[in-house]
Amino acid sequence: MKPLSSARMRHWLGASAILVAAIATALPAQAGSVLDAINQRGKIKVGVGTSPGFFAPDSNGKWQGFFVDFGRALAVTVFNDPAKVDFTSSSPQQRLPALQAGEFDILLSGVTETITRAFKLGFHFGPVIFFDGQGLLVKKSLGVTKGADLDGATIAIQAGTTGELNIADFFRKSGKTFKSVVIEDSREFRNALDSGRVDALTQDSSDLAIQRTQLARPDDYVLLPERLSKEPLAPAIRWGDDRWLEIVNWTVYATIEAEELGITRANIDSFLDTSDPVVKRFLGIDKSLGEAIGLDPKFAYNIIKAVGNYGEIFERNVGKNTKIGFDRGLNQPWSSGGLLYSPPFR
Amino acid sequence: MTATALDWRKGLFGNKTNIAITAGYAAFVWWLVVPFLQWAVVDATLHGTSETCSRDGGACWAFIVAKANFITFGFYPADVRWRAAVACVLLLAVAVAICVPRFWSRWLAAFGLGGLVIAVLLLLGVPPGQIVTTEQWGGLPVTLLLSVVGLAGAFPLAVMLALARQSRRGGIRMLSVVFIEVVRGVPFISILYMATLLFPLMLPHGASIDKFLRAQVALILFVSAYMAEIVRAGLSSVPRGQTEAGEALGLSYFNTMQLIVMPQALRAVIPSLVNLAIGVFQDTTLVLVIGMFDFLNTARAAATDPQWLGYYDESFAFVAAVYFVCCFALSRYSLWLERYLGRPGAR
Numbered sequence: 251m252k253p254l255s256s257a258r259m260r261h262w263l264g265a266s267a268i269l270v271a272a273i274a275t276a277l278p279a280q281a282g283s284v285l286d287a288i289n290q291r292g293k294i295k296v297g298v299g300t301s302p303g304f305f306a307p308d309s310n311g312k313w314q315g316f317f318v319d320f321g322r323a324l325a326v327t328v329f330n331d332p333a334k335v336d337f338t339s340s341s342p343q344q345r346l347p348a349l350q351a352g353e354f355d356i357l358l359s360g361v362t363e364t365i366t367r368a369f370k371l372g373f374h375f376g377p378v379i380f381f382d383g384q385g386l387l388v389k390k391s392l393g394v395t396k397g398a399d400l401d402g403a404t405i406a407i408q409a410g411t412t413g414e415l416n417i418a419d420f421f422r423k424s425g426k427t428f429k430s431v432v433i434e435d436s437r438e439f440r441n442a443l444d445s446g447r448v449d450a451l452t453q454d455s456s457d458l459a460i461q462r463t464q465l466a467r468p469d470d471y472v473l474l475p476e477r478l479s480k481e482p483l484a485p486a487i488r489w490g491d492d493r494w495l496e497i498v499n500w501t502v503y504a505t506i507e508a509e510e511l512g513i514t515r516a517n518i519d520s521f522l523d524t525s526d527p528v529v530k531r532f533l534g535i536d537k538s539l540g541e542a543i544g545l546d547p548k549f550a551y552n553i554i555k556a557v558g559n560y561g562e563i564f565e566r567n568v569g570k571n572t573k574i575g576f577d578r579g580l581n582q583p584w585s586s587g588g589l590l591y592s593p594p595f596r
Numbered sequence: 597m598t599a600t601a602l603d604w605r606k607g608l609f610g611n612k613t614n615i616a617i618t619a620g621y622a623a624f625v626w627w628l629v630v631p632f633l634q635w636a637v638v639d640a641t642l643h644g645t646s647e648t649c650s651r652d653g654g655a656c657w658a659f660i661v662a663k664a665n666f667i668t669f670g671f672y673p674a675d676v677r678w679r680a681a682v683a684c685v686l687l688l689a690v691a692v693a694i695c696v697p698r699f700w701s702r703w704l705a706a707f708g709l710g711g712l713v714i715a716v717l718l719l720l721g722v723p724p725g726q727i728v729t730t731e732q733w734g735g736l737p738v739t740l741l742l743s744v745v746g747l748a749g750a751f752p753l754a755v756m757l758a759l760a761r762q763s764r765r766g767g768i769r770m771l772s773v774v775f776i777e778v779v780r781g782v783p784f785i786s787i788l789y790m791a792t793l794l795f796p797l798m799l800p801h802g803a804s805i806d807k808f809l810r811a812q813v814a815l816i817l818f819v820s821a822y823m824a825e826i827v828r829a830g831l832s833s834v835p836r837g838q839t840e841a842g843e844a845l846g847l848s849y850f851n852t853m854q855l856i857v858m859p860q861a862l863r864a865v866i867p868s869l870v871n872l873a874i875g876v877f878q879d880t881t882l883v884l885v886i887g888m889f890d891f892l893n894t895a896r897a898a899a900t901d902p903q904w905l906g907y908y909d910e911s912f913a914f915v916a917a918v919y920f921v922c923c924f925a926l927s928r929y930s931l932w933l934e935r936y937l938g939r940p941g942a943r
Contacts, residue, residue, distance in 0.1 A: 302901070303902050306897065306900040307671065307897050307901065309662050309663055309665070309901065311671045314901075347793045350797075351796045352796065352804075353807070567902075
């Protein structure tokens with residue numbers, strides 16, 4: 251998207267978006283149950299972005315990606331049909347006001363959860379499904395293993411992001427110096443590293459992972475494991491429908507719990523004759539739980555059957571064997587050193 | 597040495613200025629055209645997958661081949677894609693019909709309106725198939741529909757605005773001036789934002805108007821303000837005596853305008869109107885900021901598929917070629933039309 255926008259256009263975009271957001275917050279949010287509207291419509295409306303691996307149309311015009319799969323999982327929970335969901339792409343400037351205006355039932359476009367968005371915009375956030383953060387992409391030959399080693403280095407930052415502030419804070423804290431080069435266009439940004447004009451790029455690490463694949467020799471570069479900022483990307487919904495929020499929460503938890511229990515799309519049916527009461531409740535073999543909460547007792551089973559557990563969704567879309575080649579890092583179960591943790595299904 | 601060769605030599609190297617210009621062109625060809633052709637033609641990969649492309653280098657036209665359907669029709673359901681294709685042809689036919697002077701009659705409005713309605717119905721999937729919501733529309737049909745309906749819808753509005761701006765009634769004149777100046781005073785993007793984000797918040801609860809429709813109306817309003825100023829320029833080029841002659845014949849205001857003033861006024865500004873049309877055709881790409889998939893945006897999104905990651909050069913080159921063909925045709929048409937209307941006895 252960046253090659254299109256001049257600085258002037260971006261300025262107008264920003265100003266207009268802020269104006270709209272300001273007026274939007276001044277108006278009362280639409281009342282009425284989101285879930286009722288979804289049931290009436292027969293489909294969930296999901297707002298997404300466009301970014302390789304996370305949400306992108308394939309050659310047949312079908313949405314594919316990490317966040318898209320969570321949208322399909324939601325459709326399984328509500329309708330037991332992964333196809334009953336409409337994805338609409340929205341631009342970063344537009345997506346938050348559009349959610350407020352009721353254009354979507356849920357925003358799965360990689361929104362960073364922040365306190366301002368929760369209170370001032372009136373959004374509930376579901377569980378974090380992708381722990382992102384500002385990273386550093388450096389040349390392997392520099393032999394650098396952590397950010398502090400980059401003392402005196404020249405680092406490229408993309409214009410109009412919070413990255414500039416974060417990197418300055420990071421170096422000030424560690425008492426090191428660096429030289430910054432601010433670049434507007436995303437291709438120029440990449441070329442700066444390719445041509446050796448800068449030593450490193452800094453940006454959200456998910457974005458850097460994609461940038462790396464576009465370099466002339468991707469294998470010569472490494473994304474440092476360190477994160478300079480916290481960017482927890484979570485599903486966002488409007489205030490006002492608690493049951494819808496719980497459905498979002500437990501749909502995400504189901505994928506995480508399945509991975510913790512070692513249940514995958516392939517092996518799930520071998521668990522059907524288990525004697526483990528935890529698995530029996532989770533998969534709905536023991537129907538009492540589903541009946542008590544008013545969902546299909548087998549909703550978790552259906553989700554895993556349709557899209558797989560969290561690990562499978564991750565690996566299929568952005569994992570090591572894809573072109574994105576993202577490391578799981580914080581995005582693995584707490585038992586393996588990550589931050590994913592599902593409350594118990596009981 | 598023949599005379600022509602000598603002329604050529606003189607033209608290219610005759611004096612210092614000519615040598616400099618020739619050197620400039622040679623440098624341009626050497627530094628830009630040759631590498632571009634090398635990339636786009638000589639080294640290009642026409643068939644295969646992205647692996648073939650990254651192995652063979654050059655432009656990856658195989659990407660465009662694989663993505664042709666998506667770039668052209670976006671998220672439109674594959675099994676009823678013929679509807680979108682027919683709608684495209686129909687829209688082009690309407691656009692061409694509007695351009696041919698021989699068809700300029702009162703029937704044109706009826707024909708055009710009919711064509712547009714049928715195109716919209718086809719895209720919507722009625723009758724008889726399942727409804728295709730406007731969110732699934734994309735690619736070329738969206739670009740064509742937005743531009744053609746934007747221009748056609750703006751035209752009557754623009755004529756009314758231009759006449760109102762010349763009106764002797766202060767109230768009407770004021771309304772027109774305020775509308776035109778306000779709309780011209782803000783960028784198209786903010787009008788789009790207002791239409792897509794603010795407007796739904798103002799509607800009573802439960803009521804909703806389709807996003808595509810809102811964007812389309814926003815475009816019509818935006819274009820009408822600019823077009824009204826062009827029409828007004830045309831009106832002021834018609835001598836006052838023409839109106840007076842109409843009045844003297846006992847014609848009503850509307851008859852005077854319809855039969856005497858407007859035909860002369862509009863003819864005078866046709867080149868400006870075509871110029872506006874080219875601008876509007878390109879402006880429709882701005883709908884990508886509100887998440888609509890026009891031709892440019894589908895091409896951009898095509899390069900985000902992990903299977904075909906990052907072939908932005910190819911997609912933008914392809915889109916640029918299509919836009920260029922359309923705009924160049926329009927611009928040649930405008931030149932031709934000027935000559936056609938300028939010839940003696942032109943109607």
